[in-house]
Amino acid sequence: MFSDSGNRSVALGSPSPARCLTSVNERSVHAGYASRMNSEHVTARLPCAASIRAGRDWIAEAIANLVEEQDGCAETPMLELRLSGFPHIGFLLKDESAHPTGSLKHRLARSLFLYALCSGRLRQGQTVIDASSGSTAISEAWFARKLGLPFIAVMPRSTSLAKQVEITDLGGHCALVEDGEDMTQHARDMVVRQNACYLDQFNLAGSATDWRGNNNIAQSLLAQCRRLAAGDPDWIVCGAGTGGTSATLGRYLRYVGSHAMLCVAEPAGAAFAQGWHHADRSRLATRKTCIEGIGRSRVEPCFAFELAESVLEIDDEESIAGAWLLERWLGRRFGGSSGTNLAAALRLASAMRETGQSGNIVLLLCDKGERYADTLFAPDWLAQRGYAPEARLAALAGIAGDALVPDNPACL
Numbered sequence: 001m002f003s004d005s006g007n008r009s010v011a012l013g014s015p016s017p018a019r020c021l022t023s024v025n026e027r028s029v030h031a032g033y034a035s036r037m038n039s040e041h042v043t044a045r046l047p048c049a050a051s052i053r054a055g056r057d058w059i060a061e062a063i064a065n066l067v068e069e070q071d072g073c074a075e076t077p078m079l080e081l082r083l084s085g086f087p088h089i090g091f092l093l094k095d096e097s098a099h100p101t102g103s104l105k106h107r108l109a110r111s112l113f114l115y116a117l118c119s120g121r122l123r124q125g126q127t128v129i130d131a132s133s134g135s136t137a138i139s140e141a142w143f144a145r146k147l148g149l150p151f152i153a154v155m156p157r158s159t160s161l162a163k164q165v166e167i168t169d170l171g172g173h174c175a176l177v178e179d180g181e182d183m184t185q186h187a188r189d190m191v192v193r194q195n196a197c198y199l200d201q202f203n204l205a206g207s208a209t210d211w212r213g214n215n216n217i218a219q220s221l222l223a224q225c226r227r228l229a230a231g232d233p234d235w236i237v238c239g240a241g242t243g244g245t246s247a248t249l250g251r252y253l254r255y256v257g258s259h260a261m262l263c264v265a266e267p268a269g270a271a272f273a274q275g276w277h278h279a280d281r282s283r284l285a286t287r288k289t290c291i292e293g294i295g296r297s298r299v300e301p302c303f304a305f306e307l308a309e310s311v312l313e314i315d316d317e318e319s320i321a322g323a324w325l326l327e328r329w330l331g332r333r334f335g336g337s338s339g340t341n342l343a344a345a346l347r348l349a350s351a352m353r354e355t356g357q358s359g360n361i362v363l364l365l366c367d368k369g370e371r372y373a374d375t376l377f378a379p380d381w382l383a384q385r386g387y388a389p390e391a392r393l394a395a396l397a398g399i400a401g402d403a404l405v406p407d408n409p410a411c412l
Contacts, residue, residue: 058124059117062147066114069146070215073100078224079365081329085401088358089349092233094221095365097334101139103367105293107217108209108244109139112199113147115208127152127196131187133241133292134163135335135367136201141172152196154187160292162371205244206302211251218252221362222260232260234352234359235310237345239294239337239366240264240272243302250307260362261309265337265344267295268313275299276311290375290385291319291336293366312344319343320376321392323369325400327377333369336376341366346399 079093096104112130116122127150130140137153144151151172155164156179164174175190177183184202191198213219225233236253240246250262266273269287274280281299289295314322322339341363348361375381382389 055123059122062122063114063117065146066110066117066143070110073106074098075220075224078221078228078362079330080228083349083400085399086349086353089352090360091345091349092225092228092360092362093330093365094217094224094362096217097338097365097368099139101142102371103135103139103293103335104217104245104364105136105139105367106142108136108201108205108242109143109199111208111210112140112201112204113143115204116197116199122149122197125149127194128199129154129187129191129194129196130199130201131155131183132201134159134167134371135293136241137172137174138163138166138170140199141167141170145171152190154183154190156181156183160371160375162373163292166371201244202242202300202302205242206247206304209244209248211248212255213252216248216252217245217364218249221249222252222256222258225360225362232258233362234357235261235263235345235348235361237263237265237341237348237361237363239340239364240266240270240300240303241293241296241337243272243300243304245364247302247304247307250304254307262307263310263312263344263348264308265294265340266311266313267291267319267340268315270295270313271297271299272303272305273311273313275303276305276308279305281305290316290387291340292372293335294337294340310348312347314340314343315392317387317389318392318396320382320387320389321396323372323376324389324393325396326365327369328397333372333377334365335367335369335372337366338364338369343396346396350399 076098077095079095081091081093083091099106113122122128128140128144129152130137131154132140133155137155141151141153152175153167153172154175154177157176158179167174175186177186187198190196210216211218221236222232225231236249238245238249246262246264253260253262264272267289269285270289271283271285274283274286283299285295285297319336319340322342323334323336326338326342327333345361345363352359369377
């Protein structure tokens with residue numbers, strides 16, 4: 001301590017009184033500036049609460065709309081068939097064409113919209129875009145109209161005209177790309193240009209679908225099988241488009257401890273089959289297919305090889321013959337992928353019969369066949385492309401034992 005001329009004691013190292021005054025003033029200035037800056041900073045970053053509430057209200061209303069639709073949607077029927085060629089094997093056909101939009105993609109479309117809403121990616125008035133070969137896009141167009149949203153489907157030019165008409169009739173727009181071009185990349189580019197919401201079925205089908213239950217296709221299917229007093233089936237047969245359905249089935253079967261096995265039915269040479277057989281996700285399809293909705297050219301992100309106990313490759317002519325045979329048996333048409341599933345189911349049944357096994361096989365009827373009236377059910381269209389399914393039809397009918405088909409399949 002020392003004394004200054006005014007006999008005041010000042011600590012060593014302390015600023016002078018004048019300096020103290022300056023420091024206080026500086027601190028006041030800096031504090032005021034900081035306070036003002038902080039206030040401005042916070043104010044600038046605060047979002048408009050009213051706008052957020054309005055947006056959340058619309059999201060809540062949209063979600064309630066979708067949940068109400070799901071709760072009010074009747075369960076798709078299970079058709080029971082007994083074929084004379086397989087007296088000890090039952091065939092159960094899960095008719096997903098009974099959905100309001102005519103295909104199993106109705107479930108996926110609803111899930112994709114719910115996922116986009118709950119993920120904060122979809123807002124009121126925003127354009128919705130997805131890449132699809134048709135059935136998913138029809139279902140998405142239906143839900144977009146229900147929510148009052150514009151919808152654009154990016155799809156191959158070869159997609160059946162009937163599907164394109166359905167989409168436009170629902171208020172959607174079809175953006176066609178040449179066959180062989182990457183429709184998903186076209187969709188992504190369009191999303192950026194329009195600041196749209198990309199539903200992205202090929203990447204998000206597995207994430208959007210609740211495989212633990214919530215009335216997904218696996219839960220519904222097993223419950224119906226058990227109501228038939230048949231217990232769980234030995235095999236479930238489905239195709240792979242996005243891979244979401246097969247992944248949901250495979251995961252749910254393990255989740256509930258079911259012993260049912262999963263068979264993925266693929267067009268010959270398609271990517272899921274190539275990747276599964278070689279345990280290689282880089283594999284590409286070795287040939288093209290005319291069966292819409294399945295038979296991807298590359299391994300999609302949702303393909304889960306480890307969940308399939310079997311993968312059977314079905315030639316396009318055999319798939320078409322399978323669709324024709326379903327029409328003969330059931331009196332109405334189903335799409336080509338349903339024929340693929342039937343052909344695979346008959347192969348499994350033949351293998352079971354040869355080894356003395358009995359049991360039940362469930363296969364999915366994926367979509368209604370009216371969409372393919374000008375393609376798979378049109379003789380001129382088939383002839384122009386070199387398809388002649390008649391011999392395959394006779395062979396499948398012979399294997400099945402065409403004579404005995406129940407007059408009134410059970411609808412559960």
